[in-house]
Amino acid sequence: MLIIKTLGKVNISHRGEDISEKLSHKMVALICLLVIYNGREAGKEKIAAYFWPDSDDEASKYNLRYSLWMIRKLIPKDKKGESLITVGKDSCRINEKYDFTCDKILLDRFQAKKGSSIQELEELRRQFQGDFLEGLYLKNCNEFNELILFERVVCQNKQIQILKELADLYEKAGKREDELVILKEMAMIEPYNETFVRRIMEALAAIGNRPAAIQAFKRFETVLRRDLNIQPEQHLKAMHASMLTAPCVGNPDGTKVSITNRKRIHIKVRCMKGVDYFLLAGIVSELLRVADKSYIMDIEEQYLLDLGFIQNELLLAYEAQSSRKVKIPDSVPDVRIINAFCKFIHHVSQVYEMDIDVVDALEIDVVSQNIIKHVRQTEPLNQYFHFSFDADIM
């Protein structure tokens, strides 16, 4: 079977053998031109104008005859005796009866919004290995180059249409993971497209991965800032803000789903003998570093202030986020700090699962040791916080 690949670097293989190199650029281009004509007759004069615009009539006719002869030689008749190209007196065309496949022809059959199935769309999606006739440019063949340019625009638009339809179908079928794969592909093609990012966030939220949705927003915000010096549109920011405040995510039918896919993070913290709360302060500091700040600080302000008493970085981050100065209490009773820490890690555990390596464990302060003991004994916190110590202290 003959396989003609026009999306990406052109490749023509016959019975498993790559014959692209044996054909000249113009021969490859001639085959591709007839592919674009898709079974319609292409006038020989027109073909000559495409490929030999500067040659006289005789020379261009000869060039075309030679090219067709070479193609016939390298791509012989199929088992049914059919030739790839049917040559008439004044025209030629691709013979649709010939045993071959071509990505461009498959793509041309696609019509947007005509009810293609997931399978059909996936088949089309697989065809896109790059731009139409990537790397092909024929010097002085302006008309043909115009044609390539036009088809590239058409193909890129079709690719986006196909991916959109596919994502819609997956969403409708409730296959949100598959939808996500497609949406991410779309976002790779158009990294500044807000609609794609919104859909990615929705799909992630729907499968219960809110941290990833929040991170998708953050990444997008960074890219916009870095590349375009703009911010996301208001509606996307609002969506992000609502994700930060909602403890659970909603199904379209209004029911709540719990977050099952917690993001797993790994931190390392040190101990210091005789300094109360040292280890806990280290955990808060590390969380500020590796977790989504906006999310982890989204608990009642009083808890943040109490906890900020042992970890100043938390207050600084909170002030930076809220753009206002908070009043730091002169002193906070131990019980309030402990309570605030428990509220804090409970909040964190809703979206994160943590592996915490405790270094210099023999030096652990007494308060931190008691709190960790408490966490390890408390359901469901102990499911999401896994401590390991470099010495046997528990």
Place this chain on the structure above:
Amino acid sequence: MKKDCLIINGSCLTMVDGKRYKWMLLRGSEILELGTDDAFTKYLDKDTKVIDAKGATVLPGFIDSHFHVVQAALNSTSLDLSNAKTLQDIGEAIADASKASPKRPIRGIRLDAQNLKEGKLPDRLLLDRYCNDAPVFINSVEYQTSILNTHALLYYKIPFTMKGVVFDENQMPTGVITKHANVALRESVLRGIPNAQRMDAVEPFLETVISRGITTVNAMEGGRLYCDKDAEFIHEYADKLKIDMALFYQTMDIEKVKSMQLSRIGGSLYIDGTFGARTAALSFEYNDSPGNKGGLNFTQEEINEFVLDCYINKLQLALYTIGDRAIEQAIVAHENALERTGTTGLRHRLEHVELPNKGQIMRAKELGLVFSMSPAYESIWGGSGRMYEERLGDNYRVTNPFREILEQGVTICGGSDCDVTPADPLLGIHSAVNHPVEEHSVSVEEALKMFTVSGAQAIFEEKRKGTLEVGKLADIVILDQDILKVSKDAIKDIQISATIKGGQILYQRM
């Protein structure tokens, strides 16, 4: 063993308390001795290389504090279209470039549509007429627009579905690419340049830089309108280059900068735009664009958060600020961060700072901010009848007020912003001394400081660089005249006789 190097008959300006010497001895990479008498004669032997400065000035090697190394180098191998006045001029320049290097991609830079008689940009069909056998990729002067010929449209990966691709009435691309598509295209083209090609451009370009007496540059690399790969290239290859690179990664990604173990961040992190494009943020309307005061790229909250993060992470930060509103926003953010953290001593910088008011200068002093300025802007745009006046009206009289800044006690380090202005510290010194508004001008010694000792301080290298003292790195530039004796309007004509980096003579024309 390397020979000692003895510089004699010099007017060696140490940049320390006005001290001067007549000779200096370099051993290895350091300054071993300086003197005012004839004691140097004891070093005159066959193992000593002697350079006779012939009474000219000897200075610490120049430090250029704002320099886009990779893009300037790549641009130096590109086709400069800044002088094109018609579409035909563009075409002919392209045809000449094509003839000189057949079939090689042509990158045109600095095309300004406002200079073109036709008042419009060329399209691909016009470019095709002059070159159709190689990709032609033209950048507008602000890099906001690209124009490609048909070959380039087929050669590069063009995101046709993205916002910013201009189509004609037949839905064919015109070759003009702006907005999102332009950003994606530039990123793809610049990313596609292999590091070997970067090196091929940077190495010969640095020879020119060295010939202008520069031994250290602050390399402002990566980020918007540039390419992150440039920053990665400098990070990876800095020690293979002949002069020192202090890398400023133009990103807001603090984690990335920390992971690269850099102690600083920023450079051209755009708080606002430029006077040229009328996008610098002003507190008044542009003289030639009523109702327009330019714009800020961040909200105060956003910049507060970022600056605070830099303080918390102990990163030296350089923010690009041109207009007074941008300067105000940056200073407010620093005040906020300082109040919250109490962290001082990081020598944070404002880059360019072209329009600071007196209050801002005083507050910057309190904050310990360094102003990284480009005096040569005044030579190009300053004074009556030039761009500053066109854009700012009478306010052109208050741009780059060097005198006042220094009097308030704010450190100024000097840079060229190469290749916005040439890599030429002497032009910068000349421009600071000959400011078109006389009250803003500074003395030669003060201007020299901007490109030596203050430049070193601005990157925490004053212990090794910036002055001529025993034990300091032998980064030295020898001029062909005594800069303190030439007429001040002739400073820009002074030539470099020699550039020495770490005791090695990199350039000599004496």
